[in-house]
Amino acid sequence: MPPKKQKSYIILVANVGCSSSEKIPGDNESFLDKAKFTMKMLIQKKIFLEPNDEFGIITMGEDVTENPDQLPNIKLYQENFRVPDWEMVNYINNLQSKPYDCNWIEALFVSLGFIQKNISDPDAKCILIIFNNFKEKDESIEPYDIEAIESQLLEFEQLHVILVGDNPLNDNVNYDDLKSASEKMAKTMTMQCTAVQYEEINDMKEGRQFFTPPQSHPATYKFPLEWDEIVISCASYIKITESKKLETWKMHALVENIAEEPKKEYLHKEVTISDKSRNQVESVELTKAYKFGQKYIPVSDEDEMQMAFKGTEKGMKIYGFALQKDVKLEYWTGIGTRIIVPETEDDAKAFYSLVKAMVEMNYVAIVRKVYQNDNAPKMGVLFPKTEPDSVWCLVHLELPFGHDTRAVESNYIKNEANSEKIKAMDQFIESMTITEQEPAYLREGIFPNVHKQYHWNTVAARALKADDAFSMDEYIKKILEPPARLKNQFLEIVDHMESVFPNCGKIKKKSDNPDQREDKEREIQQQQQQQQQQQVDVMKEEVMFSAADVELKAEDWRHKLARSALALLAVNQCLLVRNSEWWWMLHLSSTQSSILLGYSPADSSRI
DSSP states (O other): OOOOOEEEEEEEEEESSGGOBBBOOTTSSBBHHHHHHHHHHOOOOOOOOOOTTTEEEEEEEESSSSSSOOOOEESOOOOOOOOOOHHHHHHHHHHOSSSSSHHHHHHHHHHHHHHHHHHOOOEEEEEEEOOOOOOOOOOHTTTHHHHHHHHHHHTTTTTTEEEEEEEEEEEEEETTGOOOOHHHHHHHHHHOOOTOOOOOOHHHOOOOOOSOOOOOOOOOOOEEEEEETTEEEEEEEEEEEOOOOOOOOOOOOTTTTTTSSSOOOOOOOOEEEEOTTEEEEEEEGOEEEEEEEEEEEEEEHHHHHHOOOOOSSSSEEEEEEEEGSSSGEEEEEEEEEEEEEEHHHHHHHHHHHHHHHHHHTEEEEEEESSSSSTTTOOOEEEEEEETTSOOOEEEEOOOOOOGGGGOOOOOOOOOOOOOOHHHHHHHHHHHHHTTTTTTTTTTTTTTOHHHHHHHHHHHHHHHOOOOSSSOOHHHHHHHHHHHHHHHHHHTTTTHHHHHHHHOOOOOOOOOOOOHHHHHHHHHHHHHHHHHHHHHHHHHHHEEOOOOOEEEEEESOOHHHHHHHHHHHHHHHHEEEEEEEEEEEEEEEOOOEEEEEEEEEESTTTTO
């Protein structure tokens, strides 16, 4: 049984002082806006995936002083940790920049006192995240000694500090090039304290846009790997598997609306069995049977036990070896992949010798796997993996049986591609090739689950603002589009592609210019208004108004009246009102209201 997950404590420290509203040239968001979004996503992730973890929130640069040490302009959200909730998210969203200075060193001291007061377990995992652009005045930072700060941090063995700022402070940045004493202090702490790391706010924000479930320790599956008379004790771990489905929606009765929980009622079904003549038959008179070849073959409980698959033993046997190119990609099946490593050091020599030989000869192993005793066997393939900076292992994939494969008949296609077309396709592939310059989420194994994140975002939006309509976040829309660099590269060769492949039609180009999109939307609205006006003109031609009467041209005036009324309702803001035996159609506008039509079934001669 895997160990129970340890609770984590997270303290969020945010700068809301005068420098928090500043924007980097070319950036539309202030530092505080980015910090608020990141903190909001951190809390929402805990609400959805790790609701037992607890948070503390501290703001610096406030217009009030609310902390036990009475350090100026520092405010505690609450005096103790609390589990994340939507009230906490609203508090983050409502943070505003104040015209006061802040001091992140003093906020660090308040955070350490907060941890010491509220966490009694010395082994508890604690994370302190400080959001600050490090633009404090030099005279407010220089009096503090880095050695004294480091000694206080060492008192908390499980504490991990993350400093989040605007500018890069990595190893490539020279200490002497830093302008402020605050940045120099942060740089020194990251270099001397192993428990302190630095991250840029943009990277922090992008890395928290999508929720990923916490990493769990996979259960170990131990088995013997047999090859002729050689037996190697191995351990298997799940590397990739299908993600869990979305959380199910459950209905809960609000406590304030009902006095007690509703009682569940269960329905009991009564089943009656009848024969071909519709005569009722008792269940004791029935016999289990299978129908094959128009004949019923009876099978008793003893027969069922004898028919059960038996005789297999847990383990994996190597049937033989094959070249990697002979195991075609379409035969890789199963719901995931597993990696196999030796269980003990005594088995490591034989195991890694096998892996090395398979790599040198470019071979894979065809194996038969039995998960437990008396289970049905499954076929699989073992690929050797010996990448640098990675564990040498065998990667296990399932293979299909013969009856699982399907024959696909392919139509004969004559190859009419000349050298010019082949060159054009090479240019197309090269223009859309993903390189290291593209965003990290396009790499294998990193692409985020957009469907799940949209699900969580809509639930959060409903929890925070129940009356607002759902809208997809811009960063999710961005993920669904190819990167701008790849699109621009492709647009450069579009004209050439159209000339080389004239029979494929014109390639549609999607405009990214917002002004062009607005012009297109405005044009569509004008066309809709023109169509509506045309419908009104047609309706007015059919109905002629006089001072007292309304004459209808058509003989079937009831049909014309109904059609005209529907047209009015569809085009204008109209309202049907019934008064006694009369129906009135009222036209409502911002300036006046008028009666357009009146109809009485009792007196159909006048309208």
